[in-house]
Amino acid sequence: xxxxxxPWCGLRDEAEFQYQGDASVAPPPLEGDIDEAMAAVYLxxxxxxWHQEWWHHVAGCRQYVRVLxxxxxxxxxxxxxxDSRLEPPA
Amino acid sequence: MRYSVWQLVKQGLRxxxxxxxxxxxxxxxxxxxxxxxxxxxxxxxxxxxxxxxxGIRNVAVLEKGWIGGGNVxxxxxxxxxxxxxxxxxxxxxxxxxxxxxxxxxxxFNTMVSQRGVLxxxxxxxxxxxxxxxxxxxxxxxxxxxxxxxxxxxxxVPMLDLDNARFPVLGGLLQPRGGTVRxxxxxxxxxxxxxxxxxxxxQNCEVTGIRRDQGRVTGVDTTRGFMxxxxxxxxxxxxxxxxxxxxxxxxxxxxxxxxxxxxxxVKPLLDTVMTFGAGHFYVSQSDKGGLVFGGDLDGYNSYAxxxxxxxxxxxxxxxxxxxxxxGRLRVLRQWGGVVDMTMDGSPIITCTDVPGxxxxxxxxxxxxxxxxxxxxxxxxxxxxDEPHPLSAAFTIDRFHEGRLxxxxxxxxxxxxx
Ligand SMILES: Cc1cc2nc3c(=O)[nH]c(=O)nc-3n(C[C@H](O)[C@H](O)[C@H](O)COP(=O)(O)OP(=O)(O)OC[C@H]3O[C@@H](n4cnc5c(N)ncnc54)[C@H](O)[C@@H]3O)c2cc1C
Ligand SMILES: [Zn+2]
Numbered sequence: 001x002x003x004x005x006x007p008w009c010g011l012r013d014e015a016e017f018q019y020q021g022d023a024s025v026a027p028p029p030l031e032g033d034i035d036e037a038m039a040a041v042y043l044x045x046x047x048x049x050w051h052q053e054w055w056h057h058v059a060g061c062r063q064y065v066r067v068l069x070x071x072x073x074x075x076x077x078x079x080x081x082x083d084s085r086l087e088p089p090a
Numbered sequence: 091m092r093y094s095v096w097q098l099v100k101q102g103l104r105x106x107x108x109x110x111x112x113x114x115x116x117x118x119x120x121x122x123x124x125x126x127x128x129x130x131x132x133x134x135x136x137x138x139x140x141x142x143x144x145g146i147r148n149v150a151v152l153e154k155g156w157i158g159g160g161n162v163x164x165x166x167x168x169x170x171x172x173x174x175x176x177x178x179x180x181x182x183x184x185x186x187x188x189x190x191x192x193x194x195x196x197x198f199n200t201m202v203s204q205r206g207v208l209x210x211x212x213x214x215x216x217x218x219x220x221x222x223x224x225x226x227x228x229x230x231x232x233x234x235x236x237x238x239x240x241x242x243x244x245x246v247p248m249l250d251l252d253n254a255r256f257p258v259l260g261g262l263l264q265p266r267g268g269t270v271r272x273x274x275x276x277x278x279x280x281x282x283x284x285x286x287x288x289x290x291x292q293n294c295e296v297t298g299i300r301r302d303q304g305r306v307t308g309v310d311t312t313r314g315f316m317x318x319x320x321x322x323x324x325x326x327x328x329x330x331x332x333x334x335x336x337x338x339x340x341x342x343x344x345x346x347x348x349x350x351x352x353x354x355v356k357p358l359l360d361t362v363m364t365f366g367a368g369h370f371y372v373s374q375s376d377k378g379g380l381v382f383g384g385d386l387d388g389y390n391s392y393a394x395x396x397x398x399x400x401x402x403x404x405x406x407x408x409x410x411x412x413x414x415x416g417r418l419r420v421l422r423q424w425g426g427v428v429d430m431t432m433d434g435s436p437i438i439t440c441t442d443v444p445g446x447x448x449x450x451x452x453x454x455x456x457x458x459x460x461x462x463x464x465x466x467x468x469x470x471x472x473x474d475e476p477h478p479l480s481a482a483f484t485i486d487r488f489h490e491g492r493l494x495x496x497x498x499x500x501x502x503x504x505x506x
């Protein structure tokens with residue numbers, strides 16, 4: 001069971017959130033070519049390890065929370081605002 | 091040894107001490123014509139058809155754990171070909187035809203049970219959508235019947251048809267759908283492939299794919315280097331990791347799917363049934379337990395275990411339609427890592443790396459595909475081109491915009 005520390009609401013249960021995928025993906029540049037668009041829409045690193053991701057606090061403040069979570073252990077190392085820089089533990 | 095009733099009697103009289111092992115435990119050779127990574131259903135079926143249909147027998151299947159330890163031994167055993175889109179329909183129907191002859195083909199009792207798959211609908215709009223899918227199936231020569239609520243009642247009498255919020259209005263039935271003993275599929279293909287000369291090597295993890303001027307030359311493993319011009323990956327939830335060894339990024343995310351089994355009870359449900367107003371599906375095993383599941387846990391994960399919120403959601407779905415379940419105890423629960431694609435359809439393909447072939451993206455529904463997947467992947471490897479039945483599953487569809495989005499949910503694997 002995950003517990004996610006929402007920067008606005010505090011430590012909350014996973015069930016209040018809706019997962020929204022890989023937060024390391026940047027939107028493709030508007031003047032970019034099809035390869036860049038295709039990479040942004042479809043291609044994913046899908047790491048076994050630390051993963052930057054979006055969790056939408058739908059049953060709370062409805063903000064997007066940036067979360068650094070391990071895809072093997074499910075440990076949540078850090079959470080922050082959308083523009084926070086989250087570093088994996090050493 | 092050929093299995094038969096006579097063998098059973100003979101071995102029985104000898105106290106079952108004379109059965110030989112089902113496949114050898116060979117030492118890895120220094121080189122192979124084809125190395126298959128992953129000893130799940132798909133890898134083993136591919137090896138079998140490479141040897142049987144294409145005469146390529148100097149083949150190794152490398153499995154990091156044991157045969158049957160991956161999703162082939164973790165799924166809920168449902169087979170069906172009740173799809174809407176043409177490419178999916180024809181492919182899964184071919185799989186269904188292979189299932190229908192598999193026991194004779196492999197000389198192994200895989201317990202193929204065509205007990206029917208029934209999808210319930212709960213609104214007029216859903217009935218129209220199911221009728222459309224049923225018509226698409228019939229146009230493709232697949233069996234489909236639209237049942238009204240009395241038809242559903244006759245088939246599954248213990249359903250709560252009058253649920254205040256989601257009354258059952260009817261169902262789409264595929265009578266030839268059903269279940270197959272999943273472990274037996276892995277063992278049956280392993281035994282048959284081994285008999286044709288394929289080396290099945292367990293406890294052997296592939297850790298790297300060597301290339302020379304772009305072309306595949308071999309694999310590094312925990313049991314040493316093996317030279318080969320062709321590496322074929324069929325590693326389910328680990329697809330992105332193995333593709334990474336060949337320098338490829340894929341339209342794939344790994345997610346957890348759970349399954350559950352209750353204590354055994356007397357016969358209660360003799361078909362596979364899916365709830366249409368939530369994600370819940372159930373069948374009854376030959377031992378009497380209800381085998382059921384539902385949604386993905388809903389976040390990237392390589393952990394072969396599930397979490398409580400998804401469990402609660404599955405149980406709630408079950409209680410809404412099959413309240414008798416509430417009296418049963420859940421005996422076991424587990425999770426498997428599934429490779430979700432961005433359009434929910436699989437990938438069987440040659441790649442930009444010469445000599446590297448990929449079979450994956452089976453999402454939560456690849457067990458039913460096993461024979462056809464092996465059939466088409468073997469063809470792809472042997473001929474270096476897609477099989478006509480899997481031509482729509484090549485990786486370039488994402489670049490070309492020819493997605494096979496059966497459900498129409500877009501590139502959000504966690505809600506597929
Ligand atoms: C809970 C659950 C329920 C499901 N229910 C159904 C269902 O009812 N119907 C249906 O059609 N499908 C179902 N599926 C999906 C189905 O099980 C999978 O799509 C299918 O089994 C995947 O193919 P496979 O059998 O080859 O995979 P696996 O059996 O997972 O085989 C892949 C193998 O690759 C090995 N491997 C990985 N990395 C390496 C490496 N580096 N080196 C060597 N070996 C490696 C793994 O150990 C594994 O054994 C379900 C899945 C789950 C998890
Ligand atoms: Zn919040």
